[in-house]
Amino acid sequence: MDAIYKATVTAPVNIATLKYWGKRDVALNLPTNSSISVTLSQNDLRTTTTASASLLYTEDELYLNGSKEDVSSKRIQTLFRELRALRKAEEDKQTGSLVPLSKYYLRIVSENNFPTAAGLASSAAGFAALVKAVAELYQLPQSNEELSILARQGSGSACRSLFGGYVAWEMGSKADGSDSKAVQIAPYEHWPEMKAAILVVSAERKDTPSTSGMQLTVKTSSLFKERVNSVVPQRFEQMKKSILEKDFETFAHLTMADSNQFHATCLDSYPPIFYLNDVSRAAIRLVEDINKVAGEVVAAYTFDAGPNAVIYYLAQNEQLVLGPLRAALKNLPAWKEESHSHIQELMSDDFDKRWVNTLHSGIERIILTGVGQGPQLSTNSLIDKNGNLWGSSF
Amino acid sequence: MDAIYKATVTAPVNIATLKYWGKRDVALNLPTNSSISVTLSQNDLRTTTTASASLLYTEDELYLNGSKEDVSSKRIQTLFRELRALRKAEEDKQTGSLVPLSKYYLRIVSENNFPTAAGLASSAAGFAALVKAVAELYQLPQSNEELSILARQGSGSACRSLFGGYVAWEMGSKADGSDSKAVQIAPYEHWPEMKAAILVVSAERKDTPSTSGMQLTVKTSSLFKERVNSVVPQRFEQMKKSILEKDFETFAHLTMADSNQFHATCLDSYPPIFYLNDVSRAAIRLVEDINKVAGEVVAAYTFDAGPNAVIYYLAQNEQLVLGPLRAALKNLPAWKEESHSHIQELMSDDFDKRWVNTLHSGIERIILTGVGQGPQLSTNSLIDKNGNLWGSSF
Numbered sequence: 001m002d003a004i005y006k007a008t009v010t011a012p013v014n015i016a017t018l019k020y021w022g023k024r025d026v027a028l029n030l031p032t033n034s035s036i037s038v039t040l041s042q043n044d045l046r047t048t049t050t051a052s053a054s055l056l057y058t059e060d061e062l063y064l065n066g067s068k069e070d071v072s073s074k075r076i077q078t079l080f081r082e083l084r085a086l087r088k089a090e091e092d093k094q095t096g097s098l099v100p101l102s103k104y105y106l107r108i109v110s111e112n113n114f115p116t117a118a119g120l121a122s123s124a125a126g127f128a129a130l131v132k133a134v135a136e137l138y139q140l141p142q143s144n145e146e147l148s149i150l151a152r153q154g155s156g157s158a159c160r161s162l163f164g165g166y167v168a169w170e171m172g173s174k175a176d177g178s179d180s181k182a183v184q185i186a187p188y189e190h191w192p193e194m195k196a197a198i199l200v201v202s203a204e205r206k207d208t209p210s211t212s213g214m215q216l217t218v219k220t221s222s223l224f225k226e227r228v229n230s231v232v233p234q235r236f237e238q239m240k241k242s243i244l245e246k247d248f249e250t251f252a253h254l255t256m257a258d259s260n261q262f263h264a265t266c267l268d269s270y271p272p273i274f275y276l277n278d279v280s281r282a283a284i285r286l287v288e289d290i291n292k293v294a295g296e297v298v299a300a301y302t303f304d305a306g307p308n309a310v311i312y313y314l315a316q317n318e319q320l321v322l323g324p325l326r327a328a329l330k331n332l333p334a335w336k337e338e339s340h341s342h343i344q345e346l347m348s349d350d351f352d353k354r355w356v357n358t359l360h361s362g363i364e365r366i367i368l369t370g371v372g373q374g375p376q377l378s379t380n381s382l383i384d385k386n387g388n389l390w391g392s393s394f
Numbered sequence: 395m396d397a398i399y400k401a402t403v404t405a406p407v408n409i410a411t412l413k414y415w416g417k418r419d420v421a422l423n424l425p426t427n428s429s430i431s432v433t434l435s436q437n438d439l440r441t442t443t444t445a446s447a448s449l450l451y452t453e454d455e456l457y458l459n460g461s462k463e464d465v466s467s468k469r470i471q472t473l474f475r476e477l478r479a480l481r482k483a484e485e486d487k488q489t490g491s492l493v494p495l496s497k498y499y500l501r502i503v504s505e506n507n508f509p510t511a512a513g514l515a516s517s518a519a520g521f522a523a524l525v526k527a528v529a530e531l532y533q534l535p536q537s538n539e540e541l542s543i544l545a546r547q548g549s550g551s552a553c554r555s556l557f558g559g560y561v562a563w564e565m566g567s568k569a570d571g572s573d574s575k576a577v578q579i580a581p582y583e584h585w586p587e588m589k590a591a592i593l594v595v596s597a598e599r600k601d602t603p604s605t606s607g608m609q610l611t612v613k614t615s616s617l618f619k620e621r622v623n624s625v626v627p628q629r630f631e632q633m634k635k636s637i638l639e640k641d642f643e644t645f646a647h648l649t650m651a652d653s654n655q656f657h658a659t660c661l662d663s664y665p666p667i668f669y670l671n672d673v674s675r676a677a678i679r680l681v682e683d684i685n686k687v688a689g690e691v692v693a694a695y696t697f698d699a700g701p702n703a704v705i706y707y708l709a710q711n712e713q714l715v716l717g718p719l720r721a722a723l724k725n726l727p728a729w730k731e732e733s734h735s736h737i738q739e740l741m742s743d744d745f746d747k748r749w750v751n752t753l754h755s756g757i758e759r760i761i762l763t764g765v766g767q768g769p770q771l772s773t774n775s776l777i778d779k780n781g782n783l784w785g786s787s788f
Contacts, residue, residue, distance in 0.1 A: 221658075222620075222621075222624070222625045222655070223617040223620055223621065223625070223655065223658060223659075223662075225620075226616075226617055226619075226620040227616075227617065230616070231616045231617070253664075256664070256665075257662075257664050260661050260662055260663075260664065260666045261616070261617065261661075261662050263661055264615075264617060264658040264659065264661040264662035265617075265658065267654050267655075267657055267658040267661060268617075268651075268654055268655050268658035269654075270647075270650070270651050270654065271650075271678075271682055272654045272678065274675050277672055277675075278671055278672045281668050281671075284665075284666065288665055
């Protein structure tokens with residue numbers, strides 16, 4: 001019987017603190033500005049992907065959360081072609097000693113441990129896991145920086161999920177995108193105290209998909225150029241410095257201001273794009289109240305292309321930040337988890353009840369997580385020794 | 395018995411189509427950019443002000459909507475002092491032939507025919523009426539342009555309410571503000587077809603007062619400079635041209651884009667300022683649907699420092715614009731007024747029901763009006779021949 005060659009990895013979600021918004025090249029996913037993100041722990045949010053190759057397979061196949069996906073899209077085809085070319089180069093270098101996997105069809109199975117629809121940057125984890133799993137299957141010598149260039153072509157922000165900790169996506173300047181890649185600013189171990197609370201807003205159909213939204217902003221916002229040319233380059237250096245110096249206050253200020261400015265350029269687009277709604281606004285105001293009550297900046301909000309709030313804070317300020325959230329969102333199951341059952345509700349007249357009430361009725365889920373590691377090898381294969389998908393989850 | 399000298403005027407509300415946001419001099423109300431507005435009809439929204447002077451009076455007094463107001467504020471004192479100085483100059487020129495009104499105390503009574511709290515720019519109409527009423531009482535020779543410089547010092551946008559039709563506030567460049575004044579771009583008669591529907595959002599406490607909001611934006615928004623230095627000067631010329639050419643499509647596009655950009659700079663402020671809420675956003679989307687269904691731009695939204703939408707349209711497109719509004723807001727009394735009872739509800743699957751439902755539950759009042767004339771002399775005195783306030787409304 002022909003062998004099934006396989007490798008399994010897990011990859012993390014990342015949430016940008018300096019936002020990626022705007023492509024200078026749509027086909028290659030080249031951005032108009034550099035960006036920065038925090039990689040979140042795979043204990044809470046992860047994509048698991050098994051890549052396999054075999055002479056038994058009769059076509060390239062991709063399964064996401066149990067559904068067979070179309071692999072004919074340009075992005076998927078590009079990744080398959082480029083990964084095979086890298087494997088082929090190794091096969092040619094070591095003539096005869098390597099199984100010619102580059103000529104075999106691929107079967108790739110991928111699963112998220114969180115709902116795709118929750119707007120939690122699942123495509124970033126997904127494309128990072130896909131590239132990393134095939135690279136492991138092919139035993140490629142390329143570094144994560146080099147692999148990030150591939151992942152970027154699947155989904156821009158996926159390049160940042162190739163690393164743990166604190167990650168920059170350097171926009172690069174070359175037309176072919178060969179210098180537009182992710183680099184690690186600092187590993188998880190540098191500043192492991194960073195925590196994140198994700199407030200998932202009750203489902204609302206997404207206003208504008210992010211790819212078309214970005215292009216609308218690039219084309220129509222008269223303030224956008226100022227952002228990418230003048231504001232972001234400065235913030236990029238300031239934010240890297242704040243991470244290296246573990247200066248939470250500066251990091252928080254930049255994170256909040258940059259989220260606001262990204263959404264401001266969305267509003268300056270024509271027709272305007274809105275991702276923040278009244279619930280998002282209430283989350284912003286609650287964070288402001290939390291910081292006011294704490295007497296210092298202990299929490300920072302950020303919003304991607306949707307209404308969900310991500311609130312960053314340090315472990316030592318957990319009670320100051322989560323106490324008010326527990327009071328506002330006491331009905332949610334997250335507080336019953338052992339790791340957060342010790343949080344005491346914290347509420348006083350210093351908190352504006354309007355925001356508390358809006359959050360109470362508008363947030364359906366809270367995910368408590370923190371900074372984490374990059375992609376990991378896993379023994380948890382999603383494909384059995386015969387090349388079949390494990391039945392249980394499908 | 396000593397005589398009561400008096401004059402009564404009415405003054406209009408104006409709604410900016412190119413927004414005023416940001417002061418380069420707070421004391422003098424000098425703006426960071428020029429702005430443009432449409433003056434609305436006094437048949438629907440007006441302030442009536444009677445100014446009187448008499449030897450019988452023992453202090454300067456100001457009554458607004460039946461309440462005696464403090465006149466010691468710097469803004470009011472400046473207006474009284476400057477208006478008296480202009481009168482004094484006339485008295486000195488025509489020695490002995492003019493009653494020395496500049497030496498008499500003033501009693502000023504002012505009333506709005508709409509709720510002050512509705513966020514309908516009542517201060518603009520109020521200060522315009524105050525300046526114009528005293529100027530009439532004093533028989534001042536100053537032009538409306540000259541008087542607008544005074545009104546501006548009461549409330550910036552008040553200067554634009556000295557004129558009917560289409561009005562520009564030229565920011566000027568002098569440090570003393572003597573060239574920061576309103577001028578008429580075109581009178582009411584040039585383009586009388588312009589109509590406006592004001593959607594009053596159910597009461598919510600105002601997020602940030604506009605004066606402090608402006609200063610926060612000037613100080614903290616990194617995109618604001620680009621707006622005032624590069625974007626607005628160009629839009630100012632384009633919008634004037636669109637008015638002179640009665641080019642509604644260009645006028646509408648600029649009006650919507652400029653409202654969005656003003657709110658974008660609010661969001662780019664730190665901490666961010668929000669005036670638009672989910673109801674405002676629904677109004678924007680409904681206007682977009684109205685234009686899509688019409689197959690051309692027949693309606694333009696604009697928002698001041700609050701959630702209320704003002705929708706401009708031309709009389710010939712009344713059914714296309716008001717039909718969907720009537721369908722969405724059928725419970726409001728405005729449609730029973732004779733002038734709008736002929737509007738037919740217009741709704742189809744081309745309209746997104748999400749916005750329709752949000753508007754239905756979030757709008758408490760609709761005011762149907764249009765472009766109108768500038769301040770008018772009135773015989774409707776609010777002070778009787780003995781200097782007393784007319785009793786009925788107090």
